[in-house]
Amino acid sequence: MGQGPDIRFESELTMKSRPFGRLDLGIEMQKRLDGMVAIVTGGADGMGRATALLFAREGARVVVGDVDTAGGASLEAEAKAAGGEISFLRCDVSVEADVAGLVAHAETRFGKLDTIFNNAGIEQPVTPSDQVSEALFERVIDVNLKGTFFGCKHALPALLRNGGGTIVNNSSVSAFANVGGNLSYAASKGGIMSMTRVIAIEYATRNIRCNAINPGVIDTGMNRRNLDLAADPAQLEQKWRSITPMGRMGTGDEIGEAVLFLASKQSSFITGIGLLIDGGRVAT
């Protein structure tokens, strides 16, 4: 004890100091990502958007790639109004050239890359496994698994040029626990866990750490769409609460804090893990 900064204390202060690290007292606080350049895919909405805004508040210059150009424009404006820097580029993560362009944009615009959050993903509408079409399976795998592969593949050379950095991949509790009716989604998220471990081990001695997060039920557009499609939305919401020991959905901000930890030096001896952020669900 007594060595290094009190990270918990610093984090509490920084959170209270929103927006962008200035306390009401007028004291400039140390920002947790000062000087860093980050990419967030799927950052126009949901937990990606919350994470991109948190990264910008904490001093990072952030490149966001997403297919939602209106959401991207409003994100840029929201960050700018609060004194942060987010640069949006249209990017479909299932298209390799788009992802290569996203990484190139970060290096051209901000000079380097320190971290990438491979977050973009789509749900599989609840479907019995013997009725999942080839097209549905391929689309979910293309965006979730292949998109994460492209993000890792094209970020790695940039991180090596930078002398190191971090990758955070968005998996899911679906990689570990049956959620029901989501075969292609679970397969994609299990694949992301395996890919995360392969990269972590392969680049461990080159100052690149690669980790995943495994969110439980989070209150985002994805789950609002799942509710809209449910025969009985109230019953589905109640089910989500009952399978989560903490009795509620998580928030994008709670995901952002965990991603920030894995992206930053605060997690300097952690690589190859999947961090459950699930209100206790997988522990039951």
Ligand SMILES: NC(=O)c1ccc[n+]([C@@H]2O[C@H](COP(=O)([O-])OP(=O)(O)OC[C@H]3O[C@@H](n4cnc5c(N)ncnc54)[C@H](O)[C@@H]3O)[C@@H](O)[C@H]2O)c1
């Ligand atoms: N919501 C949950 O409960 C939950 C739980 C576990 C994991 N996840 C994962 O979290 C990630 C973010 O999901 P969310 O809940 O914030 O969903 P969301 O739908 O709110 O946000 C997803 C974002 O990804 C973008 N996107 C979709 N397809 C894309 C593509 N091909 N290229 C680029 N961007 C694309 C969307 O436009 C959107 O901005 C996903 O990978 C999802 O699988 C979500």
